[in-house]
Amino acid sequence: MLCKRIIPCLDCDLAVPEGRVVKGVEFKQIRYAGIPWQLAKKYYEDGADEIVFLDITASHERRETMIHIIEKTAENVFVPLTVGGGIRTVEDAKKVFNAGADKVSINTAAIQNPNLVNEISKYFGSQACVVAIDAKRRYVKSPDEAEDKIVVKTSEGYCWFECSIYGGRKFTGVDAIKWAMEVEERGAGEILLTSMDRDGTVEGYDLILTGEVSRRVNIPVIASGGCGTLKHIYEVFTKTQATAALAASIFHYGTYSIKEVKEYLAGRGVRVRLE
Amino acid sequence: MGNIRSVYNAFKYLKAEVDVVENPQKLELEKSLLVIPGVGAFEDGIKNLQPFIPKIFEAIDLGVPVLGICIGFQMFFEESEESKNVKGLGLIKGKVVKIKTKLKLPHIGWNRLEIVKPNCPIFRGIEDGYVYFAHSYHAIPEDKNVIAAKTEYGCNVTAAVWKDNLYGVQFHPEKSGRIGLKILKNFLGLEVNHAL
Numbered sequence: 229m230l231c232k233r234i235i236p237c238l239d240c241d242l243a244v245p246e247g248r249v250v251k252g253v254e255f256k257q258i259r260y261a262g263i264p265w266q267l268a269k270k271y272y273e274d275g276a277d278e279i280v281f282l283d284i285t286a287s288h289e290r291r292e293t294m295i296h297i298i299e300k301t302a303e304n305v306f307v308p309l310t311v312g313g314g315i316r317t318v319e320d321a322k323k324v325f326n327a328g329a330d331k332v333s334i335n336t337a338a339i340q341n342p343n344l345v346n347e348i349s350k351y352f353g354s355q356a357c358v359v360a361i362d363a364k365r366r367y368v369k370s371p372d373e374a375e376d377k378i379v380v381k382t383s384e385g386y387c388w389f390e391c392s393i394y395g396g397r398k399f400t401g402v403d404a405i406k407w408a409m410e411v412e413e414r415g416a417g418e419i420l421l422t423s424m425d426r427d428g429t430v431e432g433y434d435l436i437l438t439g440e441v442s443r444r445v446n447i448p449v450i451a452s453g454g455c456g457t458l459k460h461i462y463e464v465f466t467k468t469q470a471t472a473a474l475a476a477s478i479f480h481y482g483t484y485s486i487k488e489v490k491e492y493l494a495g496r497g498v499r500v501r502l503e
Numbered sequence: 504m505g506n507i508r509s510v511y512n513a514f515k516y517l518k519a520e521v522d523v524v525e526n527p528q529k530l531e532l533e534k535s536l537l538v539i540p541g542v543g544a545f546e547d548g549i550k551n552l553q554p555f556i557p558k559i560f561e562a563i564d565l566g567v568p569v570l571g572i573c574i575g576f577q578m579f580f581e582e583s584e585e586s587k588n589v590k591g592l593g594l595i596k597g598k599v600v601k602i603k604t605k606l607k608l609p610h611i612g613w614n615r616l617e618i619v620k621p622n623c624p625i626f627r628g629i630e631d632g633y634v635y636f637a638h639s640y641h642a643i644p645e646d647k648n649v650i651a652a653k654t655e656y657g658c659n660v661t662a663a664v665w666k667d668n669l670y671g672v673q674f675h676p677e678k679s680g681r682i683g684l685k686i687l688k689n690f691l692g693l694e695v696n697h698a699l
Binding site for chain 1: 506508509512513515516544607608609610611612613614615632633635637638639655656675677678679680681682683684
Protein backbone atom coordinates (compact mmCIF):
# COMPACT_ATOMS: atom_id res chain seq x y z
CA MET A 229 0.00 0.00 0.00
CA LEU A 230 1.09 3.53 -0.73
CA CYS A 231 2.30 5.97 1.88
CA LYS A 232 0.72 9.36 2.42
CA ARG A 233 3.15 11.94 1.07
CA ILE A 234 4.47 15.07 2.78
CA ILE A 235 5.45 17.73 0.27
CA PRO A 236 7.19 21.01 1.08
CA CYS A 237 6.52 23.74 -1.45
CA LEU A 238 9.00 26.38 -2.57
CA ASP A 239 7.49 29.53 -4.07
CA CYS A 240 10.45 31.06 -5.88
CA ASP A 241 11.09 34.49 -7.35
CA LEU A 242 14.15 36.18 -8.83
CA ALA A 243 14.54 39.24 -6.61
CA VAL A 244 18.15 38.08 -6.09
CA PRO A 245 20.25 36.32 -8.78
CA GLU A 246 20.31 32.89 -7.09
CA GLY A 247 16.54 33.06 -6.63
CA ARG A 248 14.72 33.16 -3.34
CA VAL A 249 11.95 31.26 -1.66
CA VAL A 250 9.10 33.42 -0.45
CA LYS A 251 5.77 32.78 1.17
CA GLY A 252 2.62 34.82 0.78
CA VAL A 253 -0.46 35.08 2.94
CA GLU A 254 -3.70 34.50 1.03
CA PHE A 255 -1.65 34.99 -2.15
CA LYS A 256 -0.62 38.57 -1.18
CA GLN A 257 1.87 39.73 1.51
CA ILE A 258 5.25 38.14 0.89
CA ARG A 259 7.93 36.92 3.34
CA TYR A 260 11.46 35.75 2.49
CA ALA A 261 12.29 32.16 3.44
CA GLY A 262 15.62 31.13 1.86
CA ILE A 263 17.58 30.09 -1.23
CA PRO A 264 15.76 27.52 -3.41
CA TRP A 265 18.43 24.84 -3.88
CA GLN A 266 19.53 25.01 -0.24
CA LEU A 267 16.02 24.64 1.13
CA ALA A 268 15.24 21.85 -1.35
CA LYS A 269 18.35 19.94 -0.27
CA LYS A 270 17.52 20.40 3.38
CA TYR A 271 13.96 19.13 2.89
CA TYR A 272 15.13 16.16 0.85
CA GLU A 273 17.60 15.20 3.59
CA ASP A 274 14.94 15.67 6.21
CA GLY A 275 12.66 13.08 4.51
CA ALA A 276 10.40 15.03 2.15
CA ASP A 277 8.57 12.61 -0.17
CA GLU A 278 8.57 15.06 -3.02
CA ILE A 279 9.35 18.73 -3.57
CA VAL A 280 7.24 21.27 -5.39
CA PHE A 281 9.03 24.24 -6.93
CA LEU A 282 6.79 27.07 -8.14
CA ASP A 283 8.20 29.88 -10.26
CA ILE A 284 6.10 32.84 -9.12
CA THR A 285 7.86 35.48 -11.22
CA ALA A 286 6.03 34.26 -14.33
CA SER A 287 8.01 36.79 -16.34
CA HIS A 288 8.97 35.32 -19.64
CA GLU A 289 12.30 37.01 -20.24
CA ARG A 290 13.75 35.66 -16.99
CA ARG A 291 12.80 32.09 -17.75
CA GLU A 292 16.39 31.09 -18.56
CA THR A 293 17.63 32.22 -15.16
CA MET A 294 14.90 30.20 -13.50
CA ILE A 295 15.86 27.14 -15.55
CA HIS A 296 19.39 27.33 -14.09
CA ILE A 297 17.97 27.54 -10.60
CA ILE A 298 15.83 24.46 -11.29
CA GLU A 299 18.92 22.61 -12.57
CA LYS A 300 20.84 23.43 -9.41
CA THR A 301 17.88 22.40 -7.27
CA ALA A 302 17.45 19.07 -9.09
CA GLU A 303 21.12 18.18 -8.57
CA ASN A 304 20.54 17.88 -4.85
CA VAL A 305 17.11 16.26 -4.68
CA PHE A 306 16.63 12.48 -5.01
CA VAL A 307 12.89 12.40 -4.57
CA PRO A 308 10.44 13.58 -7.25
CA LEU A 309 10.65 17.25 -8.14
CA THR A 310 7.56 18.99 -9.51
CA VAL A 311 8.01 22.34 -11.22
CA GLY A 312 5.23 24.81 -11.97
CA GLY A 313 4.71 28.43 -12.94
CA GLY A 314 4.67 29.94 -16.40
CA ILE A 315 4.50 26.64 -18.31
CA ARG A 316 2.31 27.40 -21.33
CA THR A 317 3.34 24.88 -23.99
CA VAL A 318 4.81 21.40 -24.47
CA GLU A 319 8.08 23.18 -25.38
CA ASP A 320 8.12 25.02 -22.02
CA ALA A 321 7.48 21.70 -20.29
CA LYS A 322 10.31 20.05 -22.19
CA LYS A 323 12.78 22.70 -20.96
CA VAL A 324 11.74 22.12 -17.39
CA PHE A 325 12.03 18.32 -17.71
CA ASN A 326 15.46 18.70 -19.29
CA ALA A 327 16.48 20.81 -16.30
CA GLY A 328 15.69 17.87 -14.02
CA ALA A 329 12.00 18.13 -13.14
CA ASP A 330 10.11 14.85 -12.85
CA LYS A 331 6.65 16.40 -13.16
CA VAL A 332 5.29 19.71 -14.34
CA SER A 333 2.42 21.54 -12.75
CA ILE A 334 0.16 23.64 -14.97
CA ASN A 335 -2.63 26.00 -13.97
CA THR A 336 -3.30 29.23 -15.92
CA ALA A 337 -2.38 27.80 -19.32
CA ALA A 338 -4.51 24.71 -18.72
CA ILE A 339 -7.62 26.77 -17.99
CA GLN A 340 -7.00 28.94 -21.05
CA ASN A 341 -6.19 25.96 -23.26
CA PRO A 342 -7.49 22.71 -21.70
CA ASN A 343 -5.91 20.68 -24.52
CA LEU A 344 -2.53 21.39 -22.96
CA VAL A 345 -3.41 18.77 -20.31
CA ASN A 346 -3.98 16.17 -23.03
CA GLU A 347 -0.79 17.16 -24.84
CA ILE A 348 1.49 17.10 -21.81
CA SER A 349 0.11 13.84 -20.46
CA LYS A 350 0.36 12.21 -23.87
CA TYR A 351 3.88 13.43 -24.50
CA PHE A 352 5.43 12.92 -21.07
CA GLY A 353 2.97 10.47 -19.50
CA SER A 354 0.14 11.09 -17.02
CA GLN A 355 2.50 10.55 -14.09
CA ALA A 356 4.38 13.69 -15.14
CA CYS A 357 1.33 15.94 -15.55
CA VAL A 358 0.05 17.71 -12.44
CA VAL A 359 -2.80 20.19 -12.76
CA ALA A 360 -2.79 22.87 -10.07
CA ILE A 361 -6.14 24.32 -9.08
CA ASP A 362 -6.37 27.47 -6.95
CA ALA A 363 -9.92 27.55 -5.63
CA LYS A 364 -11.87 30.14 -3.69
CA ARG A 365 -15.18 29.72 -1.91
CA ARG A 366 -18.09 31.64 -3.41
CA TYR A 367 -20.97 31.75 -0.95
CA VAL A 368 -24.55 31.66 -2.18
CA LYS A 369 -27.86 31.85 -0.30
CA SER A 370 -29.13 28.61 -1.80
CA PRO A 371 -27.98 26.03 -4.36
CA ASP A 372 -30.47 27.53 -6.87
CA GLU A 373 -28.46 30.72 -6.96
CA ALA A 374 -25.63 28.94 -8.84
CA GLU A 375 -27.46 26.34 -10.86
CA ASP A 376 -24.62 25.43 -13.19
CA LYS A 377 -22.16 24.97 -10.29
CA ILE A 378 -21.54 22.20 -7.79
CA VAL A 379 -22.77 23.80 -4.56
CA VAL A 380 -21.82 22.29 -1.22
CA LYS A 381 -22.91 22.96 2.34
CA THR A 382 -20.35 24.34 4.80
CA SER A 383 -20.63 25.57 8.37
CA GLU A 384 -20.63 29.10 6.92
CA GLY A 385 -23.43 28.37 4.44
CA TYR A 386 -23.68 27.14 0.86
CA CYS A 387 -20.80 27.75 -1.54
CA TRP A 388 -19.23 26.68 -4.79
CA PHE A 389 -15.52 26.91 -5.60
CA GLU A 390 -14.12 29.21 -8.27
CA CYS A 391 -10.81 28.65 -10.07
CA SER A 392 -8.37 31.52 -10.17
CA ILE A 393 -5.40 31.99 -12.48
CA TYR A 394 -2.27 34.17 -12.62
CA GLY A 395 -1.33 33.29 -9.03
CA GLY A 396 -4.71 34.26 -7.65
CA ARG A 397 -4.89 37.60 -9.44
CA LYS A 398 -7.71 36.73 -11.82
CA PHE A 399 -10.95 34.80 -11.39
CA THR A 400 -12.37 32.68 -14.15
CA GLY A 401 -15.91 31.67 -13.27
CA VAL A 402 -14.80 28.05 -13.72
CA ASP A 403 -16.14 25.57 -11.16
CA ALA A 404 -13.08 24.00 -9.47
CA ILE A 405 -14.76 20.67 -8.71
CA LYS A 406 -15.99 20.26 -12.29
CA TRP A 407 -12.60 21.34 -13.61
CA ALA A 408 -10.87 18.70 -11.48
CA MET A 409 -13.07 16.01 -13.01
CA GLU A 410 -12.42 17.33 -16.49
CA VAL A 411 -8.63 17.34 -16.17
CA GLU A 412 -8.72 13.74 -14.95
CA GLU A 413 -10.49 12.80 -18.18
CA ARG A 414 -7.95 14.76 -20.15
CA GLY A 415 -5.13 12.69 -18.69
CA ALA A 416 -3.83 14.61 -15.66
CA GLY A 417 -1.95 12.30 -13.29
CA GLU A 418 -2.46 14.33 -10.12
CA ILE A 419 -4.27 17.41 -8.83
CA LEU A 420 -2.55 19.99 -6.66
CA LEU A 421 -5.51 21.60 -4.94
CA THR A 422 -4.95 24.89 -3.13
CA SER A 423 -7.55 26.67 -1.05
CA MET A 424 -7.12 30.40 -1.59
CA ASP A 425 -9.24 31.10 1.47
CA ARG A 426 -6.81 29.19 3.66
CA ASP A 427 -3.44 29.74 1.94
CA GLY A 428 -0.92 31.23 4.37
CA THR A 429 -3.48 31.49 7.18
CA VAL A 430 -2.27 28.43 9.16
CA GLU A 431 -5.93 27.72 10.04
CA GLY A 432 -5.95 24.26 8.48
CA TYR A 433 -6.73 22.80 5.05
CA ASP A 434 -10.17 23.40 3.55
CA LEU A 435 -11.51 19.94 4.35
CA ILE A 436 -14.75 20.55 2.43
CA LEU A 437 -12.95 21.50 -0.78
CA THR A 438 -10.39 18.70 -0.44
CA GLY A 439 -13.05 16.15 0.48
CA GLU A 440 -15.34 17.05 -2.41
CA VAL A 441 -12.60 16.93 -5.03
CA SER A 442 -10.78 13.84 -3.75
CA ARG A 443 -13.95 11.73 -3.59
CA ARG A 444 -14.96 12.70 -7.11
CA VAL A 445 -11.71 11.92 -8.92
CA ASN A 446 -9.69 8.75 -9.13
CA ILE A 447 -6.28 10.40 -9.41
CA PRO A 448 -4.21 11.49 -6.39
CA VAL A 449 -5.12 14.84 -4.82
CA ILE A 450 -2.48 16.90 -3.06
CA ALA A 451 -4.10 19.10 -0.40
CA SER A 452 -2.65 22.58 -0.10
CA GLY A 453 -3.27 25.86 1.66
CA GLY A 454 -3.66 26.54 5.36
CA CYS A 455 -1.46 23.99 7.08
CA GLY A 456 -0.37 25.29 10.49
CA THR A 457 -0.28 22.35 12.88
CA LEU A 458 0.40 18.61 12.92
CA LYS A 459 -3.28 18.02 13.54
CA HIS A 460 -4.18 19.77 10.29
CA ILE A 461 -2.18 17.21 8.32
CA TYR A 462 -3.63 14.31 10.29
CA GLU A 463 -7.13 15.66 9.64
CA VAL A 464 -6.71 16.03 5.91
CA PHE A 465 -5.51 12.43 5.64
CA THR A 466 -8.23 10.95 7.82
CA LYS A 467 -11.22 13.12 6.87
CA THR A 468 -10.64 13.32 3.12
CA GLN A 469 -9.18 11.05 0.44
CA ALA A 470 -6.17 13.31 -0.18
CA THR A 471 -3.05 11.20 -0.67
CA ALA A 472 -0.52 13.97 -0.16
CA ALA A 473 -0.29 17.13 1.92
CA LEU A 474 1.63 20.18 0.82
CA ALA A 475 2.89 22.76 3.26
CA ALA A 476 5.24 25.72 3.17
CA SER A 477 5.13 28.04 6.17
CA ILE A 478 5.44 25.37 8.86
CA PHE A 479 8.62 24.05 7.27
CA HIS A 480 10.14 27.36 6.15
CA TYR A 481 9.85 28.97 9.55
CA GLY A 482 10.82 25.86 11.47
CA THR A 483 7.51 25.31 13.28
CA TYR A 484 7.93 21.60 12.55
CA SER A 485 10.45 19.52 10.68
CA ILE A 486 9.31 16.99 8.08
CA LYS A 487 10.53 14.22 10.36
CA GLU A 488 8.38 15.51 13.24
CA VAL A 489 5.33 15.56 10.97
CA LYS A 490 5.94 11.99 9.85
CA GLU A 491 6.60 10.65 13.33
CA TYR A 492 3.38 12.28 14.53
CA LEU A 493 1.40 10.68 11.69
CA ALA A 494 3.05 7.26 12.07
CA GLY A 495 2.21 7.34 15.78
CA ARG A 496 -1.46 7.75 14.86
CA GLY A 497 -1.59 4.94 12.35
CA VAL A 498 -1.08 6.91 9.14
CA ARG A 499 1.29 5.09 6.79
CA VAL A 500 4.26 7.32 5.96
CA ARG A 501 7.79 6.74 4.73
CA LEU A 502 10.36 7.01 7.52
CA GLU A 503 13.97 6.49 6.42
CA MET B 504 12.05 10.75 -21.79
CA GLY B 505 11.84 13.10 -18.86
CA ASN B 506 13.87 11.41 -16.23
CA ILE B 507 17.22 11.05 -17.99
CA ARG B 508 18.45 14.15 -16.20
CA SER B 509 17.33 12.74 -12.85
CA VAL B 510 19.23 9.50 -13.48
CA TYR B 511 22.26 11.54 -14.56
CA ASN B 512 22.07 13.68 -11.41
CA ALA B 513 21.87 10.64 -9.16
CA PHE B 514 24.94 8.96 -10.71
CA LYS B 515 26.83 12.28 -10.63
CA TYR B 516 26.00 12.61 -6.96
CA LEU B 517 27.53 9.13 -6.50
CA LYS B 518 30.70 10.46 -8.17
CA ALA B 519 30.32 8.27 -11.24
CA GLU B 520 31.50 9.33 -14.66
CA VAL B 521 28.28 9.57 -16.68
CA ASP B 522 27.74 9.92 -20.41
CA VAL B 523 24.30 10.47 -21.86
CA VAL B 524 24.84 8.68 -25.17
CA GLU B 525 22.84 9.88 -28.15
CA ASN B 526 24.90 8.10 -30.78
CA PRO B 527 25.17 4.31 -30.36
CA GLN B 528 28.57 4.35 -32.12
CA LYS B 529 29.94 6.25 -29.15
CA LEU B 530 29.07 3.49 -26.69
CA GLU B 531 32.29 2.01 -25.33
CA LEU B 532 30.99 -1.18 -23.85
CA GLU B 533 34.26 -2.54 -22.52
CA LYS B 534 34.62 0.17 -19.89
CA SER B 535 31.02 0.77 -19.13
CA LEU B 536 27.93 -0.12 -17.24
CA LEU B 537 24.78 0.42 -19.25
CA VAL B 538 21.67 2.16 -17.91
CA ILE B 539 18.42 2.29 -19.89
CA PRO B 540 16.11 4.84 -18.27
CA GLY B 541 12.66 5.81 -19.44
CA VAL B 542 9.35 7.30 -18.48
CA GLY B 543 6.48 7.37 -20.94
CA ALA B 544 4.80 4.87 -23.19
CA PHE B 545 6.24 1.48 -24.23
CA GLU B 546 5.95 2.25 -27.94
CA ASP B 547 7.91 5.55 -27.73
CA GLY B 548 10.51 3.80 -25.59
CA ILE B 549 11.06 1.06 -28.17
CA LYS B 550 11.18 3.58 -31.02
CA ASN B 551 13.75 5.73 -29.23
CA LEU B 552 15.78 2.66 -28.35
CA GLN B 553 15.82 1.25 -31.89
CA PRO B 554 19.32 2.49 -32.92
CA PHE B 555 20.81 1.14 -29.67
CA ILE B 556 19.37 -2.37 -29.83
CA PRO B 557 22.38 -4.09 -31.49
CA LYS B 558 24.69 -2.54 -28.89
CA ILE B 559 22.45 -3.66 -26.04
CA PHE B 560 22.56 -7.25 -27.26
CA GLU B 561 26.32 -6.98 -27.65
CA ALA B 562 26.63 -5.61 -24.11
CA ILE B 563 24.65 -8.50 -22.70
CA ASP B 564 26.81 -11.03 -24.55
CA LEU B 565 29.94 -9.33 -23.24
CA GLY B 566 28.67 -9.62 -19.67
CA VAL B 567 28.34 -5.86 -19.20
CA PRO B 568 25.95 -5.07 -16.32
CA VAL B 569 22.76 -3.54 -17.74
CA LEU B 570 20.17 -1.71 -15.63
CA GLY B 571 16.71 -0.91 -17.00
CA ILE B 572 14.55 1.59 -15.13
CA CYS B 573 10.75 1.78 -15.48
CA ILE B 574 10.00 1.63 -19.23
CA GLY B 575 13.67 0.79 -19.75
CA PHE B 576 13.01 -2.31 -17.66
CA GLN B 577 9.67 -3.17 -19.28
CA MET B 578 11.37 -3.18 -22.68
CA PHE B 579 13.42 -6.23 -21.60
CA PHE B 580 10.27 -8.31 -22.13
CA GLU B 581 8.70 -9.70 -25.30
CA GLU B 582 5.62 -7.50 -25.54
CA SER B 583 3.38 -5.04 -23.72
CA GLU B 584 -0.39 -4.64 -23.53
CA GLU B 585 0.23 -0.90 -23.66
CA SER B 586 1.50 -0.94 -27.26
CA LYS B 587 0.46 -4.08 -29.10
CA ASN B 588 1.96 -3.11 -32.46
CA VAL B 589 5.58 -3.09 -31.29
CA LYS B 590 7.78 -5.88 -29.95
CA GLY B 591 9.95 -5.66 -26.87
CA LEU B 592 13.60 -6.71 -26.74
CA GLY B 593 12.70 -10.24 -25.63
CA LEU B 594 15.69 -10.46 -23.28
CA ILE B 595 13.45 -11.99 -20.65
CA LYS B 596 10.52 -14.23 -21.53
CA GLY B 597 7.15 -12.82 -20.51
CA LYS B 598 4.99 -9.79 -21.05
CA VAL B 599 4.04 -6.43 -19.63
CA VAL B 600 0.39 -6.13 -18.57
CA LYS B 601 -1.87 -3.53 -16.98
CA ILE B 602 -1.86 -3.83 -13.18
CA LYS B 603 -5.00 -5.71 -12.14
CA THR B 604 -6.06 -3.78 -9.05
CA LYS B 605 -9.12 -2.07 -7.66
CA LEU B 606 -6.91 0.77 -6.44
CA LYS B 607 -6.19 4.02 -8.31
CA LEU B 608 -4.03 3.88 -11.46
CA PRO B 609 -1.41 5.08 -12.27
CA HIS B 610 0.26 3.57 -9.23
CA ILE B 611 2.05 6.76 -8.14
CA GLY B 612 3.91 7.14 -4.90
CA TRP B 613 6.01 5.41 -2.29
CA ASN B 614 5.39 1.71 -1.82
CA ARG B 615 7.15 -0.99 0.18
CA LEU B 616 9.89 -2.85 -1.62
CA GLU B 617 9.78 -6.52 -0.69
CA ILE B 618 13.10 -8.04 -1.66
CA VAL B 619 12.59 -11.71 -2.52
CA LYS B 620 16.18 -12.26 -3.70
CA PRO B 621 18.42 -10.77 -1.00
CA ASN B 622 21.45 -12.18 -2.86
CA CYS B 623 20.68 -9.93 -5.86
CA PRO B 624 23.80 -7.73 -6.03
CA ILE B 625 21.94 -4.42 -6.43
CA PHE B 626 20.03 -5.08 -3.19
CA ARG B 627 23.16 -5.83 -1.18
CA GLY B 628 22.93 -4.27 2.27
CA ILE B 629 19.37 -3.12 1.74
CA GLU B 630 16.46 -4.11 3.89
CA ASP B 631 12.86 -3.71 2.83
CA GLY B 632 11.91 -0.04 2.64
CA TYR B 633 9.90 2.39 0.56
CA VAL B 634 10.69 3.29 -3.05
CA TYR B 635 8.99 5.56 -5.59
CA PHE B 636 6.75 4.09 -8.30
CA ALA B 637 4.96 5.84 -11.21
CA HIS B 638 3.36 3.39 -13.66
CA SER B 639 0.18 1.58 -14.72
CA TYR B 640 1.75 -1.51 -16.33
CA HIS B 641 4.10 -4.12 -14.89
CA ALA B 642 6.06 -7.10 -16.12
CA ILE B 643 5.04 -10.74 -15.65
CA PRO B 644 8.07 -12.96 -16.32
CA GLU B 645 7.39 -16.56 -17.41
CA ASP B 646 10.13 -17.77 -15.11
CA LYS B 647 9.12 -16.45 -11.67
CA ASN B 648 12.66 -17.17 -10.52
CA VAL B 649 13.93 -13.96 -12.11
CA ILE B 650 11.77 -11.79 -9.80
CA ALA B 651 14.12 -10.10 -7.33
CA ALA B 652 11.62 -7.80 -5.61
CA LYS B 653 7.90 -7.11 -5.54
CA THR B 654 5.43 -4.73 -4.00
CA GLU B 655 1.80 -4.92 -3.00
CA TYR B 656 -0.85 -2.71 -4.60
CA GLY B 657 -4.09 -4.58 -4.31
CA CYS B 658 -2.18 -7.35 -6.08
CA ASN B 659 1.46 -8.40 -6.44
CA VAL B 660 3.42 -5.99 -8.60
CA THR B 661 6.81 -6.95 -10.04
CA ALA B 662 9.28 -4.41 -8.68
CA ALA B 663 12.60 -5.84 -9.89
CA VAL B 664 14.06 -8.68 -11.92
CA TRP B 665 17.57 -10.08 -12.09
CA LYS B 666 18.90 -12.46 -14.73
CA ASP B 667 22.69 -12.85 -15.04
CA ASN B 668 24.04 -9.37 -15.87
CA LEU B 669 20.58 -7.96 -16.54
CA TYR B 670 18.91 -5.90 -13.81
CA GLY B 671 15.52 -4.24 -14.14
CA VAL B 672 13.62 -2.08 -11.66
CA GLN B 673 10.06 -0.86 -12.10
CA PHE B 674 10.44 1.88 -9.48
CA HIS B 675 12.70 4.91 -9.81
CA PRO B 676 15.89 4.41 -7.76
CA GLU B 677 17.05 7.89 -8.80
CA LYS B 678 13.99 9.30 -7.02
CA SER B 679 13.77 6.91 -4.07
CA GLY B 680 15.85 8.76 -1.52
CA ARG B 681 18.71 7.02 0.29
CA ILE B 682 17.55 3.49 -0.54
CA GLY B 683 17.44 4.33 -4.23
CA LEU B 684 20.91 5.86 -4.18
CA LYS B 685 22.22 2.77 -2.41
CA ILE B 686 20.77 0.54 -5.15
CA LEU B 687 22.47 2.67 -7.81
CA LYS B 688 25.71 2.60 -5.83
CA ASN B 689 25.53 -1.18 -5.68
CA PHE B 690 25.03 -1.25 -9.44
CA LEU B 691 28.10 0.97 -9.92
CA GLY B 692 30.12 -1.55 -7.95
CA LEU B 693 29.37 -4.34 -10.44
CA GLU B 694 32.00 -5.50 -12.87
CA VAL B 695 31.90 -7.02 -16.32
CA ASN B 696 31.18 -10.70 -15.94
CA HIS B 697 33.60 -12.45 -18.29
CA ALA B 698 32.28 -15.86 -17.31
CA LEU B 699 29.17 -15.30 -19.42
